[in-house]
Amino acid sequence: PKLGRMQAALWLVAAAALCRAADDVSADADVETPVIPEPEPFDPELGVQIIILDRVEDCTMRVADGDIIQIRHNGYYDNQQIDSDGGKPLRLQIGARNVLEGMERGMLGQCLGETRIITIPPHLGFDHPEMNFKNKPVPDGSNVAYKIKVVDIAPRPGSLSYALAPVREVLEANIITITLAVVLGGIWYFFNSQAAAAEKKKRRSAAVNTIKRAVGGKKKKKGKND
Helix, strand or coil: CHHHHHHHHHHHHHHHHHCHHHHHCCCCCCCCCCCCCCCCCCCCCCCCEEEEEECCCCCCCECCCCCEEEEEEEEEECCEEEEECCCCCEEEECCCCCCCHHHHHHHCCCECCCEEEEEECHHHCCCCCCCCCCCCCCCCCCCEEEEEEEEEECCCCCCHHHHHHHHHHHHHHCHHHHHHHHHHHHHHHHHHHHHHHHHHHHHHHHHHHHHHHHHHHHHHHHHHHC
């Protein structure tokens, strides 16, 4: 059955992610069998099934509806990869339907830095009635599984980070120009301060010499009068 094959693929992905550390352990050593998280049943509210692979202990931000986020992802069907991020994060907005609805639902509440495997039923995946796929990568009525890691959650409206976001974007976009300007400004300041210090020293020396000449002239004049 398709669901059985989907579950097998799901377990294989989870096992591969959790068993990497065992590769360097000798065969005769006592190796603790890795514990693969039990998948949650299909959530009646979200409509998807979730396995949390990498849980974040100190979760500071969770994905919410409307958030603009960046993710790393791979999609699977029947032990075959059908989708990927191409090696770089995918930027999307939750609720904008830039990806499968099942992906969006499964990411709600996901912590920044957390990795999940989300099993998506057909009606929230490639059989979604509102999404017209010209070339679907899976047969009709197929469950698919996506391994997703949230790598960035953009600041939300109303927060200080959101207010400063345009400034940060300008700085990031012009970092080379700004760095060059700072370096050149530092060089100019150094040489200018050196020149100013030399000029100040020269004036001080000239003033001292003027005073010495004035004092010396008075002494000579006084000696003649005596």
